[in-house]
Amino acid sequence: xxxxxxxxxxxxxxxxxxxxxxxxxxxxxxxxxxxxDIFRSLEDIKISMLTLDTLFxxxxxxxxxxxxxxxxxxxxxxxxxxxxxxxxxxxxxxDKVLRLxxxxxxxxxxxxxLMMKANEVCGQKYVLILYFxxxxxxxxxxCKEQGKYLDYIVYKYGKRVKVFAIEGELIxxxxxxxxxxxxxxxxxxxxxxxxxxxxGLLTVKELEKIVSKELQQT
Amino acid sequence: MIMFVILYxxxxxxxxxxxxxxxxxxxxxxxxxxxxxxxxxxxxxxxEKVIKRTLLSFLFIRYPKNMLHIVVVDDGSTDKTCVKAEExxxxxxxxxxxxxxxxxxxxxxxxxxxxxxxxxxxxxxxCLTILDADSILSPNYFIEASKxxxxxxxxxxxPRVFPARRRSLLEKIQFVEYETTAFARKILAHxxxxxxxxxxxxxxxxxxxxxGFFREDDITEDLxxxxxxxxxxGKIDIIWKAAVLTYVPTTFKGxxxxxxxxxxxxxxNSMRYLKVFLASFPIFxxxxxxxxxxxxxxxxxxxxxxxxxxxxxxxxxxxxxxxxYISRMSLPTFLEVFGDPLYWLIALxxxxxxxxxxxxRGRAKSIKEYLYAYLYVAYxxxxxxxxxxxxxxxxxxxxxxxxx
Numbered sequence: 098x099x100x101x102x103x104x105x106x107x108x109x110x111x112x113x114x115x116x117x118x119x120x121x122x123x124x125x126x127x128x129x130x131x132x133x134d135i136f137r138s139l140e141d142i143k144i145s146m147l148t149l150d151t152l153f154x155x156x157x158x159x160x161x162x163x164x165x166x167x168x169x170x171x172x173x174x175x176x177x178x179x180x181x182x183x184x185x186x187x188x189x190x191x192d193k194v195l196r197l198x199x200x201x202x203x204x205x206x207x208x209x210x211l212m213m214k215a216n217e218v219c220g221q222k223y224v225l226i227l228y229f230x231x232x233x234x235x236x237x238x239x240c241k242e243q244g245k246y247l248d249y250i251v252y253k254y255g256k257r258v259k260v261f262a263i264e265g266e267l268i269x270x271x272x273x274x275x276x277x278x279x280x281x282x283x284x285x286x287x288x289x290x291x292x293x294x295x296x297g298l299l300t301v302k303e304l305e306k307i308v309s310k311e312l313q314q315t
Numbered sequence: 316m317i318m319f320v321i322l323y324x325x326x327x328x329x330x331x332x333x334x335x336x337x338x339x340x341x342x343x344x345x346x347x348x349x350x351x352x353x354x355x356x357x358x359x360x361x362x363e364k365v366i367k368r369t370l371l372s373f374l375f376i377r378y379p380k381n382m383l384h385i386v387v388v389d390d391g392s393t394d395k396t397c398v399k400a401e402e403x404x405x406x407x408x409x410x411x412x413x414x415x416x417x418x419x420x421x422x423x424x425x426x427x428x429x430x431x432x433x434x435x436x437x438x439x440x441x442c443l444t445i446l447d448a449d450s451i452l453s454p455n456y457f458i459e460a461s462k463x464x465x466x467x468x469x470x471x472x473x474p475r476v477f478p479a480r481r482r483s484l485l486e487k488i489q490f491v492e493y494e495t496t497a498f499a500r501k502i503l504a505h506x507x508x509x510x511x512x513x514x515x516x517x518x519x520x521x522x523x524x525x526x527g528f529f530r531e532d533d534i535t536e537d538l539x540x541x542x543x544x545x546x547x548x549g550k551i552d553i554i555w556k557a558a559v560l561t562y563v564p565t566t567f568k569g570x571x572x573x574x575x576x577x578x579x580x581x582x583x584n585s586m587r588y589l590k591v592f593l594a595s596f597p598i599f600x601x602x603x604x605x606x607x608x609x610x611x612x613x614x615x616x617x618x619x620x621x622x623x624x625x626x627x628x629x630x631x632x633x634x635x636x637x638x639x640y641i642s643r644m645s646l647p648t649f650l651e652v653f654g655d656p657l658y659w660l661i662a663l664x665x666x667x668x669x670x671x672x673x674x675x676r677g678r679a680k681s682i683k684e685y686l687y688a689y690l691y692v693a694y695x696x697x698x699x700x701x702x703x704x705x706x707x708x709x710x711x712x713x714x715x716x717x718x719x
Contacts, residue, residue, distance in 0.1 A: 183650075301629070
């Protein structure tokens with residue numbers, strides 16, 4: 098090969114690699130930069146939850162006010178979506194992402210417990226679905242499907258059904274582990290609907306049946 | 316992951332062509348040292364509608380009339396091709412051109428060219444020019460060809476090929492395609508590795524003497540001959556300043572049919588001349604591009620198919636609830652778009668494609684034309700890959716002579 102031809106080849110390899118790296122870095126840096134925003138949103142959620150907690154201690158009638166919990170749900174849902182993007186962009190095993198998810202999942206658990214209490218105090222109003230999933234390669238496909246089905250259930254039954262999705266495998270947190278132990282979670286997806294455990298992928302039909310039965314009981 | 320590999324390769328090919336174009340020597344066209352004598356062969360099979368126009372276009376050619384010998388070979392047409400050609404020939408002869416019309420039984424394009432060659436090979440000419448019955452040479456063609464072919468190391472010269480019309484969308488997109496092809500050929504010419512003698516190319520007589528006539532059993536005899544020249548160490552140069560206008564298919568069906576023929580010939584010849592393809596990187600890249608296009612499409616189609624099947628079974632279980640989809644529809648958030656490296660890469664690749672395209676054209680054009688350039692990218696992946704797949708299945712099935 099002539100000297101110039103080698104130069105062309107080398108330059109184009111370097112240049113295309115450079116462009117590639119720039120593209121990836123740009124995407125990742127935007128994702129990383131958004132982390133502080135997400136953290137701030139989580140702080141907001143924490144404050145709202147602390148408020149609910151305090152209301153509960155005060156045994157205030159505000160606790161049974163649907164608007165307060167609904168606003169919280171919207172906020173939580175938004176943060177959850179952002180976290181999904183971060184996982185896609187930075188990888189689901191990224192330390193910072195996992196750290197944020199730990200925070201997020203803890204808040205979700207706290208919310209779940211609060212809603213259980215709310216059900217007791219205000220008379221059962223909500224169908225609470227605790228959904229253990231995992232992004233681990235072994236489970237990720239089934240969990241993605243399950244997530245889609247649950248989204249549909251929430252759409253269909255509206256505000257009376259609440260889903261709390263917890264990453265059960267990748268996050269090392271004592272509270273999450275304790276929750277898993279309480280329900281004996283061994284595999285993913287595992288769904289706890291108003292305290293009853295269902296292992297493995299539930300189809301839309303099965304979910305509809307269970308949820309409508311639970312709704313009738315209230 | 317797959318998308319990243321696909322995009323990286325696209326970036327590499329774009330930058331390779333751009334740097335080749337910018338860094339390699341640009342040929343300064345020489346002065347005409349000697350006017351060459353051309354034997355122009357026009358094979359025609361059922362071309363009554365266009366043959367007259369093609370022949371009469373020689374009236375616009377700026378070149379000494381006695382240096383051109385035009386031969387139309389009627390390859391067993393069943394229509395009035397011969398009559399129409401004779402009508403035009405009369406006009407040309409009156410103006411002092413030498414025009415011959417030969418008739419033979421049908422045997423394909425290569426056989427028609429060979430037929431004319433056999434008949435006139437002993438006569439005095441320097442170069443053979445092959446023209447399609449529906450193609451028109453630019454008036455400066457023979458002068459520019461003489462310049463390029465005056466180099467001793469040049470065995471053959473090819474012009475830039477463009478669609479004659481740009482009315483329908485399909486023609487406009489094909490125009491971008493032909494431009495891109497011309498650019499690619501120019502880069503290959505920089506390396507001395509143009510591998511095809513398409514419509515309007517001129518081949519020196521001594522080369523034909525050495526390498527023989529065209530292969531009559533090949534559907535892409537132009538590609539075969541180009542590769543044969545390369546195999547024997549020859550060089551094909553591009554006549555950048557001259558063009559040949561050709562009528563391109565205006566329907567999808569016609570287009571697919573044409574491309575299946577091309578790709579069938581390409582795969583056949585790439586197997587036959589594998590050594591030529593492996594001997595030099597730029598040519599090897601053309602081979603890789605062919606397989607890249609087809610495998611990228613198959614991969615993406617496969618992944619989408621899995622997605623589609625899952626989606627369909629989900630849809631079925633919710634009774635095809637459209638309301639659900641409408642409720643979920645929303646504009647993507649800032650993070651969803653800009654936080655994803657994939658979108659950045661797609662944007663960068665398209666931007667880079669734009670830069671390369673712009674530089675290859677040499678002058679600024681309207682934004683609308685860039686739009687066609689991007690449509691061309693989509694077209695490459697849809698139509699061309701479909702044609703590639705059809706061609707491959709024909710080869711695997713062992714279908715021969717299916718194009719007749």
